[in-house]
Amino acid sequence: MSKIEQFIEALRRDEEYGPNIQHLEVTEATEAKYASFPQSLHEDLQKALRSKGIEQLYTHQAEAFNYARKKQSFVAVTPTASGKSLCYHLPVLQEILENPASRALYLFPTKALAQDQLADLHDLIERTEQSILSYTFDGDTPPGLRTKVRKSGHIVLTNPDMLHSGLLPHHTKWVSLFENLKYIVIDELHTYKGVFGSHVAHVLRRLMRIARYYGANPVVICTSATIANPLELAESLTNESMQLIDRSGAPTGRKFFLFYNPPVVHPTFGIRKSAILEVRELAKRLYEDHIQTIIFARSRVRVEMITTYLKQLTAQKLFDSSIMGYRGGYLPSERRNIEKGLRNGEIRTVVSTNALELGIDIGQLDACIMTGYPGNIASALQQAGRAGRRGEDALIILVAQSTPLDQYVIQHPNYLLARRPEEVRIHPDNILILMDHLKCASFELPFTFDEMYGEFDVQYLLEMLAEEGVLIRTGLKWHWMTDQFPARDISLRSASQENVVIIDQSVPTKTRVIGEMDRFSAMTLLHEEAIYLHQGTQFQVEELDWEEKKAYVKEVDVDYFTDANLAVELNRLEEDEEMTYSHGTAYFGDVAVVAIPTIFKKIAFNDQRDNIGSGPINLPEESLHTASTWYSFDTPENWTHDQLSDVLINVSHALQNLIPLLVSCDRSDIHVVPKVKASETETPTIFVYDSYPGGIGLSEAVFKKWPELFDMTADHIENCPCEIGCPSCIGAQDQAHSTYKAKSVALLRSLV
């Protein structure tokens, strides 16, 4: 019996902890599938690979090489630690070895990731014993080095933000890159989602436009973690036709996937014992059993808490570094030290934020604990991928929190194990985002009167830009004619310029931005006196500056939460599509949303949920024109208006929490609003709309999945161990409404 089997056996027998094991799934090991080095593979590359102990390629690496050599763009979906970077390094280095004038551009979602990958690339290049120059290009690149990067960098590693504002607008300085651009590599494709992904899709259209202007026709290589629609995402991100490589040739060991649900301590609210406490205990046992473990936690604070606790295990030993905290922002050299410590066994436990989930590599361990569901399957699989050395057993433990998402996943192990991951959606069609980048593209090169922009016919939009005064139409082209520098005003990361920035001023000298929120959600969650929960910490909003879109918050410790009422008026503007089911009809189209916050209540954390105060919210009404899907159905028999109204609110609460399981997004990227009588149809309707003006494809994805969504939600509510409803399912209920939990399920089941 392996160490890991012994550990599981002991845990099972434990009277206190054993019963919390919700599910154990064992997947058997798979063999490696190898392919010999392609005949055309440059001898210097063969030499370099052999010096790393690589005598043959995995099948997916060989497949990648062959596609690239045929000038076919592709996306490779590969699990963690399957040697995915060779999928692009090999063809790129081959090209440069054959023709030293060739250039390649690598794109990573963050600066840190690019800098990390550079070390890996340098190592491989050194082993070829050829002079191939590779550089990162970002805000940290010293001015003195920039000219060299531009003129002679064979491989330039950068991020979308830098490409957008530092490289494309200055393309005339990068002639030698663009004229010879053979490859564009997009690593971590699955991170390009939602608003950010939609922006990046346009940055890439601009990149291709400029590359073609200089006569280049680069092959695009994407790599992605497991998502439902890699090919679709890659094609819509790049607007290029792609091939898919999704059969990994890398071997996997036997994996034990343990679903662990902390016991309920508060049945009314469905509150369970803290995941952190349970993780501490599990980690302690693993440490004592000498099983090398990585623990993922979502915030720095949690990492600190777990690390501090675990370090007590070694407090007696001086200079002991067998337990290490790890968070983003570590230098590559510090990372190498951790990696080394893990290899030689000095480090036995690493506690990490999600920083390590992206391609940053510190090697493989025996076990992995996730403190809470990381929010989507791609992330969960990437974290899980950290456990598992070649040919050895691996243990993955998911410890659930009390949140609806966690509770759904822990009670439906198949959701995760069946690996039907979420779709990642982007929506380059969003007109606001498109227009932002059309400006940038016009700045970069004037459009002609018959030119397309990506797949878009933009002549009438260029006309509008001319009316706005940023372009002039001359005899031949649309020329940029203003001293603005458009890329400077357009941020790829913020959902919209109109977002509310949340500023923590708990320590007056150290105010810091802790997040941002769309203005719609902000009306009910960031009004003055609201209690705002940020990664488990309570903050009170001290001031909301609506003009400047800034919320000033301060950390507090109170025994109540706030709940605000928002009067929402929804007007259907256009119906683009509809789909009829036996008991209802789903629609997709445009809506205009007008929202006015009214009052907020302070509600105590006690069993009675006492209302201990309230106040008005004085904010102007907000309107939003966006994409929406709505589902209308006939009023079920024997329901009073009030009952239906209440239960619809409950059902919407549950729906909103579960949508991120179907479509990769954050809970706040979509809104769910029920109407007992939607103004036109006079029938009960549930609306789902995108938070971002114009929509980013989320409701469009939900439109096709209503039955699945209803089904999942009903299951989830039914399986929730609470008595009459709790925040994990339909929201907390009082005794007067003790039947609503059952009614919610019944309603959901009757809709399709």
Place this chain on the structure above:
Amino acid sequence: MSYESRLLEMRRKLVKKKKVQLVEKSKPVAIPAPPYEQNWLRAGLQKIENEYGIVYLKQKRYDLDARHGNRTFRSLFQALEQWAYVEDNHPLKSDVKERLVFFDTETTGLSGAGAYIFLLGFLEREEDDLVLSQYVLPSPDHEAAFLYASSFYERDLTLVTYNGKSFDVPMVESRWTLHRKQLPRLQKHKHIDLLHAARRIWKDEQASFSLVRMEETILDFFREGDIPGHLAPIIYEDAVKSGNPQALMDILRHNEWDLLSLVTFYGEAVDTVLRQKKTTSTVEVNVAKWLNDLKLFGQSRQQFEQIVDTYGAETPTAHYYLGRLLKKEGRPLEAFDFFERSIHLPNRIGVEASIQCAMIAEHQKREYVLALRYTTKAYERLMAKETEITQRFRENTAQQLHARKARIIKKLAHEQRDKSSD
């Protein structure tokens, strides 16, 4: 209706197409002249045709003996002729045989591929005249012909600009890149950037180095009715959109003043470097220090000696540099006295001077008590709050001083032991 809601309404019109690659490259057709051409020509521009199309030009001649501010244009050329006899390679110096071209642009933006140059202004000597040639971009469609008019593809020009190294020339390079397939190759030219010279010569004397400020404080030239340069983008945009060139002609006037000032300002700079002008001790020290940095040590030492003679104790900085130069020439004992006179300066020089004294006391004079005293002095100065130095310098130097102190104390102990054993 807001921009956002207008856009969202337009969203319905968005048409997507499968990729259509435009393969046939339209062959070069004659680019039509802009519809407002006659208006612009009436305002005083002249139409020039070259092999790439059309460009507009305004030309004007000045008598070389005309004054601009407090001096004539000719005085620059006279100063340069005199300088030609001196053997040095000062960056301000230009060979009389070179083709000296004063150059300034006006643009529609500060950087990036979307900023156009719309005015290329040149000023060149032709015998007893200065000839001003201002090329105006007829419309953005005519950029190739416009750039070609610059004659930057010819060899052996020496450009004289104000901030041209980081602005005008990179701007030309960027625009040229976009037409590099048609135009002849852009040459690299010798380049004298007077902003760099101004910063070296008038450091600590001027609050800003804008050309207009230089005109007012150094050239005694005051513009009347000038249009500020930052309005240039809007004005060109308006001229192209409305066809009315009135304000554009004011920008030409602005550019003309810039170019004229370059000539006399260059003259002032040369005179100051050659010490042909009465000026302040700060400026004289700046000039001598520049020579030092250019490794023209002989000239630099002579100038510092003259400064020390003229101003005496008023110029501790000059004393310090003179000390450095004397030390370099192998005259440490003379250097010591000059360092001594600058150690009270509450800045880096004060610290460095104390260290120099300590070094000479230790190695040449071999007076260890004295060396120790200067080391301590250097340390006090280094640590004093009012001393203007960077934290980095403070930390690095403190370490060195500790080492130095320890070594001197060791030597002192040796010396005493040697003495007692005698």
